[in-house]
Amino acid sequence: MRATTLLLALLPFLATAQHCGYCGAGLIAIHAHAEGDPELVAGLRITLLDSAGVPAMHHSDNPYGDFDRNDLRTASWEQRLPWKGRSDRRFPFAGDTYVLVVPVGLLRTGWSVLVQDMDQDAPRFREQVVPLRSYDCHPLCGRAEDEVYEPRSGHPEFTPIDVILRP
Numbered sequence: 001m002r003a004t005t006l007l008l009a010l011l012p013f014l015a016t017a018q019h020c021g022y023c024g025a026g027l028i029a030i031h032a033h034a035e036g037d038p039e040l041v042a043g044l045r046i047t048l049l050d051s052a053g054v055p056a057m058h059h060s061d062n063p064y065g066d067f068d069r070n071d072l073r074t075a076s077w078e079q080r081l082p083w084k085g086r087s088d089r090r091f092p093f094a095g096d097t098y099v100l101v102v103p104v105g106l107l108r109t110g111w112s113v114l115v116q117d118m119d120q121d122a123p124r125f126r127e128q129v130v131p132l133r134s135y136d137c138h139p140l141c142g143r144a145e146d147e148v149y150e151p152r153s154g155h156p157e158f159t160p161i162d163v164i165l166r167p
Contacts, residue, residue, distance in 0.1 A: 022140035026104040028132070029097040029160035030067060032115055034125070040096045041125070041165055042069070045118045048100060049129070051110030058103075067098035067113070091140075093149040097160045107134045115163055125165035136161055 028048070032041050046067035048056040055063040070089045091099060112131045117123040135156050143149055149158035 020141055020144075022101070022142075022144050024104055025101050025140045026106070026137035027091060027094065027140050028067070028100045028102060028107075028113075028137050029070070029091075029094045029158075030099075030113060030115070030130075030163055031095075031097050031160040032163040032165055035164050035166055040069075040098075041117075043118050044098065045114075045116045046098050046100075047114045047116075048102070049112045049114055051108060053112070053129075056106075056111065064100065064102060067100045070094050070097050070099050091144055092147045093143070093158055094160065101140065102137060104137060104139050105134075107132050107137050113161070115165070117165070125167060128163065128165070130161065130163050132161070 030046055032044055032046070033039055034041060048064045048067075050056040057063050070091060089095070110131075112129050115128045115130060117125040117127070138149065138156075138158050139152075151157045
């Protein structure tokens with residue numbers, strides 16, 4: 001009887017257990033390119049900003065990291081996933097973009113990204129603040145390794161945020 005009661009008490013927690021490494025996570029992807037050139041510009045620093053225009057924080061005191069190029073794989077990443085026979089990209093459907101993984105539903109009204117050219121000699125492009133919308137964060141659960149992002153009901157198709165850089 002006690003075992004049955006315990007099982008019934010734990011059932012809601014068991015039913016909502018995480019089934020992949022990206023449950024509750026979403027992807028923000030940025031395609032930043034020079035005006036008239038579709039190639040992604042390397043050497044950019046892209047930072048997620050909250051509605052106050054300061055770097056967004058998680059757990060109230062840690063800023064989210066900057067966006068990374070979708071083809072960058074850290075040593076810890078390579079140890080977690082078997083890369084043989086896979087795309088060179090962490091998220092194949094995202095193509096050549098800058099990406100950041102955040103909790104789904106994180107983006108609020110007034111949030112944005114700051115795009116900065118980090119060329120040490122002389123920046124090639126002006127700094128830009130680009131507004132974000134809630135649907136710019138695409139759920140990753142069950143889709144992280146897909147070549148094509150299949151939208152589910154209530155979610156838009158995957159489209160990276162297009163940022164045109166100007167001198």
